[in-house]
Amino acid sequence: MSRPVQPVQDYTTACLIMAFVNLLWVFVLIYVLWGLPSVMVLSVVLNAGIDRCTHRTGGAD
Numbered sequence: 001m002s003r004p005v006q007p008v009q010d011y012t013t014a015c016l017i018m019a020f021v022n023l024l025w026v027f028v029l030i031y032v033l034w035g036l037p038s039v040m041v042l043s044v045v046l047n048a049g050i051d052r053c054t055h056r057t058g059g060a061d
Contacts, residue, residue, distance in 0.1 A: 031039045 027039050027042070030042060
């Protein structure tokens with residue numbers, strides 16, 4: 001009863017778009033509650049975290 005392996009759909013683009021939408025509304029919520037400096041600090045922290053993950057996994061540059 002083994003079934004042949006079939007290719008699956010690539011949901012990478014959909015995942016990245018939804019991540020952007022979720023990040024956007026979180027930034028807007030933080031902006032409304034605490035102002036622009038809070039959003040800027042969070043952006044810098046997220047950027048540093050992404051850079052750290054990229055260097056750890058041996059990504060580009």
